[in-house]
Amino acid sequence: MKLSHRLACIDQLITHSYQDIWDCCCDHGMLGAHLVQRKAAERVHFVDCVPKITQQLEIKLAKHLPYSANSNTSSWQVYCMDSAEVSLKDTAKQLVIIAGVGGELCISILKKLFAQNVGKRFELILCPVHHQYELREFLRQQKLGLVSEHLVLENKRYYEVLHFSTEVSQTISLTGSQMWQTNNPEHQQYLEKTIAHYQRISVSHAHPALLAYQTLLNEW
Known part of the structure; x- marks a missing residue:
């Protein structure tokens, strides 16, 4: 199935391979399944706290993306758990994705994730829904750096797609520094x-x- 504009x-x-990608609040797993298919990581982890969603997702993945007969490990795994409880590895190259939830909930998840x-x-x-300013402010306080940011229009709703890293020094702008096209x-x-x-x-x-x-608008 074709991905939506924001996904x-x-x-x-x-653009490069990770050891682990964590698709948190994964819903029906469309993005994660696509990442498994194109081998974007050694393993894609699907995380959602709704049992019905994770059960159906596991059945679907097992049907369309079955385990390799030549490997003792699978390229994907499904967890029914709070995304805030994800325990990352110490040395692996890892990516955490959280999309489609409110900015306030995203902050709540990330507070626990960082502490863990x-x-x-x-x-x-x-890719938060609302409260992008507050989310940016929180992440700047956590000393994360900006990798890139993009503005996407989908079904008459705007989404900011934000890429950050613990190993990048680029300061996070509270209103956005890269995504705006003034014309x-x-x-x-x-x-x-x-x-x-x-x-x-x-x-x-x-x-x-x-x-x-308002200051940003006046600068255009």
Whole structure:
């Protein structure tokens, strides 16, 4: 099945092989299955906390991506668990993907994930729904660095696709530094919608994001 625009964007960011890719909050596993098929990692781990989803996913994967008869290990594994409880390896080249969940939930997951994996090196690809400013702020506090960022329009909704690493020094911009195309009307519309959102929630006092995004717009 063809990947959606945002999943295709995530897929295109994975340009070299990893030992482990963790597809967290994987839902029906479309992205992870595609990564297994193109051998993007030695093993792709599918993680979701909904038993019905993981049970159906395991059946589907076993049917379409069966274990290799020539190997004692499979190229994929399914876990029914909280994504925050993922335990990363100490030395492996690893990528954690979290897409399609709210920014606040993403922060909650990552707080526990970081605490569980102190000192471990890994990359993150995130595609949050809302609260991107707050998520960027949190990740900057965790001393992660920016690899790349992209803005994707899918079904009349905008998504920021964000790639970070524990081993990159590029500072994370709270409003975005790479993804904006100032001559693109869709990008300007997204920025204006974001400003309107923070104007609505700035009732008693202005949200810090409001001034930041207004400043960005004035620079265009």
